[in-house]
Amino acid sequence: MWRDSRVVATLLAATLLAVAPARADETSLVLAEGDGVGQVKAFCSICHSVDYILMNSPIQDAAGWDKTVTKMIKVMGAPITPEDSKIIVAYLAQHYGKDSGG
Amino acid sequence: MDRRKFLLNSSGTVVGGLLIPRIVAATAESLPAGAVSSGILDAIPGKRPLIKRSFRPPNYETPVSVFREEYTPNDAFYVRWHSAVPEVHLADWRLRVAGPGVQRPREFTHADLTRRFKVAAVAAVNQCSGNRRGFFSPHVPGVQWGYGAMGNAIWSGVRLKDVLEDVGLTGSALEVVGNGADAPTLTGPDFVKSVPMWKALDPDTLIAFEMNGAPLPLANGFPARLVVPGWTATYWVKALADLQVTDKVFDGFWMKTAYRVPKGMFGVSGFESQDTEQNSPITAIKVNSLVVAPDPGAPLAVGRRAEVMGIAWDGGSGIRSVEVSLDGGANWREARLARELGRYSWRQWRYAFKPGTAGVQTVMVRAFARDGSTQVDKLIHNPAGYHHNVVQSVDFHVA
Numbered sequence: 290m291w292r293d294s295r296v297v298a299t300l301l302a303a304t305l306l307a308v309a310p311a312r313a314d315e316t317s318l319v320l321a322e323g324d325g326v327g328q329v330k331a332f333c334s335i336c337h338s339v340d341y342i343l344m345n346s347p348i349q350d351a352a353g354w355d356k357t358v359t360k361m362i363k364v365m366g367a368p369i370t371p372e373d374s375k376i377i378v379a380y381l382a383q384h385y386g387k388d389s390g391g
Numbered sequence: 392m393d394r395r396k397f398l399l400n401s402s403g404t405v406v407g408g409l410l411i412p413r414i415v416a417a418t419a420e421s422l423p424a425g426a427v428s429s430g431i432l433d434a435i436p437g438k439r440p441l442i443k444r445s446f447r448p449p450n451y452e453t454p455v456s457v458f459r460e461e462y463t464p465n466d467a468f469y470v471r472w473h474s475a476v477p478e479v480h481l482a483d484w485r486l487r488v489a490g491p492g493v494q495r496p497r498e499f500t501h502a503d504l505t506r507r508f509k510v511a512a513v514a515a516v517n518q519c520s521g522n523r524r525g526f527f528s529p530h531v532p533g534v535q536w537g538y539g540a541m542g543n544a545i546w547s548g549v550r551l552k553d554v555l556e557d558v559g560l561t562g563s564a565l566e567v568v569g570n571g572a573d574a575p576t577l578t579g580p581d582f583v584k585s586v587p588m589w590k591a592l593d594p595d596t597l598i599a600f601e602m603n604g605a606p607l608p609l610a611n612g613f614p615a616r617l618v619v620p621g622w623t624a625t626y627w628v629k630a631l632a633d634l635q636v637t638d639k640v641f642d643g644f645w646m647k648t649a650y651r652v653p654k655g656m657f658g659v660s661g662f663e664s665q666d667t668e669q670n671s672p673i674t675a676i677k678v679n680s681l682v683v684a685p686d687p688g689a690p691l692a693v694g695r696r697a698e699v700m701g702i703a704w705d706g707g708s709g710i711r712s713v714e715v716s717l718d719g720g721a722n723w724r725e726a727r728l729a730r731e732l733g734r735y736s737w738r739q740w741r742y743a744f745k746p747g748t749a750g751v752q753t754v755m756v757r758a759f760a761r762d763g764s765t766q767v768d769k770l771i772h773n774p775a776g777y778h779h780n781v782v783q784s785v786d787f788h789v790a
Contacts, residue, residue, distance in 0.1 A: 314433060315446040336474075336576040338446040341534075346425035348530035357532060364644065366578030385425065 318343065325380030328373050336365060346385035354381040420781075422525035426535035437608045439466050444534050448472040449610065452539030458683040458702055461732060461739065462514075462603055463542030470610040471519050471540060473582045473645075477572035477630045481614045485632070486598070488554060492564030492636030501614060504549050504598065507557070512547035513595045515620035515735035516704045517627060520650055520673050524776035531776040538681055543704075543737050546618040548599035552592045555636065560588075563638035565664055567591040569617050569628035570635075580644035584626050585637070586619060587662050595620045595735065598631065620735035621707030622674050623777075625650050640664050646672060652773050675706030678766060679780040680713055680740075680758035690788045691746050697787075699744075701726075703758035704737035713740040716755040720768075720782075723757070734761075746789040757782045 315338045320326050333339060349357065355378045361367040362374060369377065383389060422430070432440040433451070441451035451470040457463060481501055489496035499507075519540035524533050534540075555567070566585040575581055590596060597618040600606060607613040612629025619626040625645070651670040660671035680703040691697040703710045709731065714723040729739035746752050757766045766780045 314443075318429070318446075336579075337448065340429045340443070340445045342425075343429040344423065344426035344444060344535045345532050346423060348423045349532055353532065364579060364648075365575070368577070
């Protein structure tokens, strides 16, 4: 569910060029399919591998994930719009939230 | 799943084959399910396979069985970064020492430092502030470390004190601020840490180039890192490039906001300039112990001598005694301490006993430090997941 796939794709490409190449192992990480997975892969992966999400599950509810994503935006400078932020938090809460069982 | 990788349980024990997961009963310590399933064994350059917490930035913990050695081998030493590991070449490396607290700011090369100053060494535990965070109940977000975000090594280099005295301190010097060559990916705060003058001038606080007699591995801060014995590893700035002696409180994010504990919850910080009304920086390591042998899955035999082995350490007062209970904490007997390796090092201990009956034998362990402190029976919960030093309970199977 891409809002603006060109922007995300450009950002992702720029990121891949800008940071040291990720080791192959990181590509073995699998995220649950669902609305928002594209944004999660595109934005969260700018700075860190997505095992940060996996290892921190299932321990946070939606409010907890919102706090985490807000910190990533406000403190760490993640270029995520408020709309995408909502989508990302909903995805994380649904698939990696306290009550997700996953 | 990749065949060369193995699933690990919450204690960092390889699951599958002949090994049985360790059962930790009384404290019900368990990592989040997602940390267990993503915590595979994986090797990064210069390291043997370690327990992967995150690929990028690299965060890897040491399997507990490695702690049977007095000193943790460099290729097994845990890895913790906030951003990408900087590749620094020794020939290009410079250490800048400046700031309002310095009289004669200058840059040093590696040769400048090693020729000009006496070599110093210290045996010390390096423990991540968040070691054992994964066992917090309720869980708190962060890197979900088990027992292995720590290690013991002999660190050698030059004394920070000697370097500071060489550049000359002004009367207004308040904190020494260390910055490494690492940089955030985006616009986030650079990882920069400060220490108070008294700690900076402690003769055991070093600018280290080596650990265990070999150059620091890239993943542990090559070519130089701060060694701040007794204090958690957040202060041991890796790939050290810059030291600023300030005349005011350093207020970077990683000091002011992160690495904080609620005021008074763990005693005084010893870092008054950084204390606020609400909280204090995490500083000295709390007294702690860990069972490292026998293998968790290895059954003990009824009526046959069994020996439990472990380590104990604190923030630098040294270990006075270690006690073991075989009856759920009703009675405690002293374990036999091995030789002392230095007050900042961990100390090995052993306790032998003969299991009387078949079934589960719970072994509990607690350490006492020379400053009189001991471990807690119940977790002191705090938002960032620091200072987990709950008395460990390990269940062994007796057959």
